[in-house]
Amino acid sequence: MSNQKKRTSEIRKSMPLLPIGTVIQLTDLTARQIRYYEEHDLIRPHRTEGNQRMFSLNDVDQLLEIKDLLEQGLNIAGIKKVFEMKKEENEHNKIGKELSEDKIRSILREEMKIAQSRLQKPSLRYGDVNRLYQ
Structure with a gap:
């Protein structure tokens, strides 16, 4: 989806x-x-x-x-604890996703540097790469 x-x-x-x-x-x-x-x-x-x-x-x-x-x-206090743990897990998953996107950008940057150092044309156009960093 x-x-x-x-x-x-x-x-x-x-x-x-x-x-x-x-x-x-x-x-x-x-x-x-x-x-x-x-x-x-x-x-x-x-x-x-x-x-x-x-x-x-x-x-x-x-x-x-x-x-x-x-x-x-479970009692009400236990239910509150379960909901707190779920909320923390959801926040952690959001952070994990952001980190993984940062990791992908980092890998892309390194590949671009290697490609440029070998005097090869990068596989992505400058505009495409530029959008990734914004």
């Missing part, structure tokens, strides 16, 4: 579209349970001007995950 499609998909999943009644039907949780998870910052639904909670598909996924973790015997 291309980056643009991933971003578009993520935007759609994060759009607050569902009222609490629909979320109750989708998750089999009570309104009280959902409000409790919100109080503990496990979910953060969007609020309308009238202060009505509106949930995204990501919120519903998060609630279903909370429900599964509770059924496995």
Whole structure:
């Protein structure tokens, strides 16, 4: 999937579209349970001007995950820890991706230097290489 499609998909999943009644039907949780998870910052639904909670598909996924973790015997503190670890892992993966792109640029630079030192034409045009460094 291309980056643009991933971003578009993520935007759609994060759009607050569902009222609490629909979320109750989708998750089999009570309104009280959902409000409790919100109080503990496990979910953060969007609020309308009238202060009505509106949930995204990501919120519903998060609630279903909370429900599964509770059924496995975790308490709220344990669930918070699991979510923190996932957040750290996601941030680490983003950093890892950036580093790998930097590594690729570094290798490309070295190959260009070698090609130039052998008085060979580089395989990439200057404009193409220049875009990689920006």
